[in-house]
Amino acid sequence: MKTRAPYPDEEPLPWWSVGLYFSCVMCGCCCGGAPGTVRFTAQEEAAMASAVGVDIDDFRLLYVHNKYWRPSLREKSNYDCIFLERPIRCRVYGARPSQCRTFPFWRDILSGRYTWDSYAKSCPGMNSGKYYSADEIREILVEG
Numbered sequence: 001m002k003t004r005a006p007y008p009d010e011e012p013l014p015w016w017s018v019g020l021y022f023s024c025v026m027c028g029c030c031c032g033g034a035p036g037t038v039r040f041t042a043q044e045e046a047a048m049a050s051a052v053g054v055d056i057d058d059f060r061l062l063y064v065h066n067k068y069w070r071p072s073l074r075e076k077s078n079y080d081c082i083f084l085e086r087p088i089r090c091r092v093y094g095a096r097p098s099q100c101r102t103f104p105f106w107r108d109i110l111s112g113r114y115t116w117d118s119y120a121k122s123c124p125g126m127n128s129g130k131y132y133s134a135d136e137i138r139e140i141l142v143e144g
């Protein structure tokens with residue numbers, strides 16, 4: 001069936017409107033091995049503190065540092081996230097922040113097929129596994 005051209009005031013469909021494939025294979029590559037930042041909200045900070053059994057003050061002291069002028073989870077000397085335990089396990093998995101839960105469906109990664117595929121080179125879970133429809137991707141974008 002032919003499709004009509006979009007009306008001039010209509011947003012063109014994003015490149016990922018046909019859906020995308022992703023299933024995490026728990027390789028841990030996105031949680032460590034290179035410098036990065038893990039941002040979180042106040043609510044997420046409280047949830048992580050509770051998950052590791054400390055109060056907010058101790059949580060900040062032990063697990064948070066300022067990176068690029070904003071709080072971020074600390075990294076070990078090998079640049080693994082402070083909560084990454086090998087073999088692969090996140091110590092705060094049930095309370096991990098939205099940044100972690102929504103990867104790789106981030107706005108900047110979804111900005112173009114080229115960017116998505118570039119990230120996929122270091123994430124073996126992208127472009128395989130579970131199918132995400134455009135509606136499911138939109139829901140994750142709202143959460144992220």
Ligand code: SF4
Pocket residue numbers: 023024025026027028029030031103104122123124125126
């Ligand atoms: S790099 Fe991809 S497959 Fe590996 S842990 Fe991260 S999300 Fe999962």
Ligand code: SF4
Pocket residue numbers: 030031038073081082083084085089090091092093096097100
């Ligand atoms: S909080 Fe957990 S999921 Fe997020 S980067 Fe650290 S180890 Fe990975």
